[in-house]
Amino acid sequence: MAVLTASTIAASLWSMPTHSVDESPTPASLGAKIFRDASLSASGQMSCATCHVPENAHAQVNDASVQSGGANLDVPGFRAVPSLRYLNFDIPFFFANDGTPTGGFNRDGRANDLVAQAERPLTAAHEMANSDAATVAAKLAQTTYVGEFKQVFGADVFNDPDLAMLAAEYALSSYELSSPQFRPFDSKFDYFLAGKVMLSEQELRGYYFFNSQQKGGCAGCHPSTSVGGQPPLFTDYTYDNLGVPRNMDIPANADPAYFDMGLCGPERTDLANSIDLCGQFKVPTLRNVATRKVIFHNGEFHDLRRAIEFYVQRDTNPEKWYPLDDNGVPQKFNDVPPLLTRNVNQSEVPYNRHPGEAPALSEDEIDDVVAFLKTLTDGYDPATGTADPARDVPTSPQP
């Protein structure tokens, strides 16, 4: 009964597209099957759902900073796995009038939509590791749903492997765009905005500190207000260089000459000469951030509280976050080439402080912000006061 009540309230929080009761296969229904089909990978053991686990808000469930893929699941990746939830609201990459890079998919924004985004995992050596479109098409042709695939995309879709792979990417995109489980808007904070529950005193304090420009100033990049009738998504789709410490758990970082510089490469290539953008990564949504096993683009942090500590103490206590040189001086921004450390955001709240100054948030205030961020977890049940993103996932795969 409690679940029924929660579901009823959740449905009233945000109108969601309904699904056709027609049994005919659709791109979206095919996308749901492809999403969980490990047979499409070189290893036969990795699907989209392996890293983007629906029950964990479409993000990873292990603690690895980066996941490994390939034929033997032993090729390490370069970046942490992002959640796929609320990605349907993302927008193609562009430069705003003031020159701010905005939008785009992947942490460096190099894909302009979910169709383009779906291409990389199918062929990347450290992910599903198919060598080419023909390999993907051949595997698609062997699936149990190949008949439905032909029914939707045409009997001769496999005559052109590139077309078959594009059809699979389109199906995945359709699934992510149409399925409400990717955008349930049923967190405690959504209930709060709807006036159906009240946040606790600690959560409200945390919300205050989150928004306040004299405290966390988090809302500067993670807006918490509705825009155009849409509940807040806690991202402004821009990019920032936070100077996150280098993560030596990423094998690629063993090479001191290797730097992942986001917008300007090495994975993205079209902005390689935009030196001022080096080190910038996309601002992610904070919805479900309390369920993340890894935080930031390089997965350096595994604990939400510690990540917030880093935000507010990076500049007041750099010795806590960066290795010390022989003289005991913290090597700030050690995951950015030395000549590009000026690119690190050092002007906005809460980074505008110096050693010896008080951090923007006290230890208690950090606890408050963590309490608030936990209200952004999907699948809130007002009857029990608990949240679980798995509540948004149907018991059997469906679009």
Add this chain to the structure above:
Amino acid sequence: MSHLTIRRASLAAAILALVSTGAHADDAALKTEVDALKAEVAALKAEVREMREYRAAQATATPTAPQPAPAAPTVAANTGPGAGAGMPNPGVGVGEGTTLWGYGQIDYNHPTAHAADAQADLTRAVIGFNHAFDDSTRVYGELEWEHAVASSSDSGEVEVEQLYVEHALAENYGVRAGLMLIPLGLLNEHHEPTQYYGVERNFVEQAIIPSTWREGGVAGYGSTEFGLAWNLGITTGPDLGNWDPSSDEGRGSPLGSIHQELQLAHAHDPSFFGALNYNGIPGFNVGGGVFTGKIGQATSKSTGGDPNFPADDSRLTLAEAHVRWQPGPFDFAALYTRGTISDTEKLNLSFLGQPTPVPKSFWGSYVQGAWRALEWGQSSSLVPFARFERFNTGASYASQPFGLGTPALPTERVWTVGANYYLNPNVVFKIDYQDFNHDDVALSYGNRFDLGIGYQF
């Protein structure tokens, strides 16, 4: 048939009669006589044209704001020196019943503590038109360009500030419909640079009364022999659904940040205004007005609106009172205004910690004195002035739980001292110094030195 038409017909008949009579004279005498008559007709035509233009201008000047008293000095009762009444100067005739008018302003601001922020700006260039369809009906419009260049990548704007049709039902009352100025305060309807003292418009009538404040709707106006002018209207209103708590704009001007300017305006909730002005004593005006209406605009139910919006029933009420006295070369004015916005508690709860929640109340007042100290010839004059303003755009906020509410903003105080030099009544050069008690870089509040050029025609 109008008097002009009758007069023109009579002239034509007289000419025909004279020409007929000329058949009995010799040709040379007749030609001389006809030439003389032609010249006279041409002169009369010019006179008729001038009369029409004057009549059109008079129609344009039908007041919504206090009329100048009949025997007022050269300074209009509710405007600055050299101004017309209720509108810019009569303008330039461009055709039958049509006049064009305009004004413009170029400013230079030099913050004394932040000289690097000194700025010069073509603040606005305005072209207006008036067309009288007949003796009782006209259309009136004002088109404005702000900040010199307007494009998607520039800061300028192009605006229609006024566009309405007006119909006089009788000599002293009528109705108008369209986009019109709200008749509150001393400045909103008289915002041309020759009409106010100082390079910039006063803060109270920008921050509290959001000049230039216009809404779309229908209004009635009129005046009595006793000298009482009145205005009543039903219009669109601001849209609280557009409030941005992360922006400084609402702190600069609560209503200015959510006005709609009849730009695809959400119009679920009508607003009402009323204004009274007494002008029965030459050189003296006292008046006031109220604007009120719900400003939630049914946001929670509107297409594209926030379904969780908790302030559909929020109501704005803004009231003001003013007085102006112009004895001889002196010009004294005072104004007080206060606004309230109801039902903001739940909305501000969702904005907790944001820099700009919705205020529960806001107010402002000023006193001003000016003296036409020097005059040259018939039209040039130097008018030093001083103005003292106090205003608060966040005088109070609805309370929030656990002491997390927003404290009232500090009241801003501004002294402005300077002078307007009128080369002629329609061209003004300005200089002033402004002293603020609180600096606010985001709102450009800080002691500064200003220069300005303004004109109107």
